[in-house]
Amino acid sequence: MSENKIHKPKTISGFPEWLPEYRAVELEWMDKIRKVFESYGFCNIETPSVEEIDALLAKGGDTEKEIYTLTRLHAEENDKEARLALHFDLTVPMARYVAQHFGNLTFPFKRYQMQKSWRGERPQKGRYREFYQCDIDVVNIDDLPLHFDAELPAVLFEAYQALDIPPVELRISNRKIIMGFLAGLGINEPGVITRTLDKLDKIGAEGVLKMLAAAGVPDAVAQKALAFVNIKTPDSTFAEQVKSLGVTSDLLTEGLNELTFVTDNLKHLPKGGVIADLGIIRGLDYYTGTVVEARFREGNPMAIGGGGRYDDLASSFINQKLPGIGVSIGLTRLFGLLMDQGAIKPGQKAPTQVLVVLPEESRRAEVSATTQILRAKGLNVEMYHRDAKIKTQLAYAEKKGIPYVWFPPFKDGQPHEVKNMLNGNQAQADPASWKP
């Protein structure tokens, strides 16, 4: 009779959500990643979803358009409250956090953070507007041993290995190399060039040359730059190749030495796991040294994680030099890409291990008590709360993937029984001593 206005249910594009059986897998991944992070001594922190815009933009850039700002629905017309926004990564909030709690932290400060971030970009395959990042960073006062530049990528690699996913490889380079190289070529305004070179995977060599020509880059320079970013070696032989291009600068030499050190210190990783790839540039402008990108060894070359070293991220928050290096797993992208491929094996629809049957209403008290006994042993147990037909209760367990169904006595004096839903076996059991 009454018109029930239904609001058509839908999610906003770029804001993913999963069914329980897939969320279970995502949670499991987070647990595994956390374990790897903690095995290297990283502590966890959580920072607010919201920061002041000025803090987020402290590291510059015209990034404002991609930040979600916050306004109260009932804000006054000329409300002067601080402009707030959702954080777009976890690194900047971390820098603010370190500066703020500087006196109470122990350095080198090693922390991990697994939280959502938000970016107002157009969603595309593998690109979301709300997504999880699993971040680790090490920050120290004044200087940070180069060994961390090898250790963090190693942690990253190990985290991927802990997941049930196709093989991942790390592409590593160093900002000093490309900057030093371009400087050696006499280029002072590297922005356009690096951005173009970064598209190599997407538009190919000809496309890059065309774009560089359009940008007024002399062909000789463009050719060299292209040859440069095509240098990819599984070991430290990249240094020879760079030298053979005949470009030199102090910065370039420094970068080559650093990258050599890093690749040498990653030799313990499986063959094919690490590639020195001078084409790795990464858009982030605060990186100053090592840069790393993770991707699947085969198929989509999209980055599923990455990071790098920054000399001076906290300088806008505190008068201290706090260099750091951080890497991050793009969990939602990683998960989403594999979801799209149907490569995620769904988990259980619920964590329930045992469903306790309610034979009839009169036995509810005993059934409830049985449930508690099982639960007290640490099992995940749910009780069927309606005295539906046994068939219905079993169908529920089946549909939900619950591995065991418990039959309390249907009549006084009868024994308890438990049924294994996988093989159909059913046997007497004592709720106090039974184990799955």
Next chain:
RNA sequence: GCGGUCGUAGUUCAGUGGUAGAACACUCGGUUGUGGUCCGAGAUGUCGCGGGUUCAAUCCCCGUCGAUCGCCCCA
């Protein structure tokens, strides 16, 4: 922000200028205490929204919103 494609049941989709269908999912049943298969029955949609053409539009036209792919950009 720009361009292409698309918008029909919970989902995936079919369909016709005369106000709609399949599959899967869902609910119930196939008697007395036991699931997955099978069989039977049932429920479900303002055919994205607004306007126009038409005797008549889900189907044609315009707009709009949304989705999607790509571009830009990407911390």
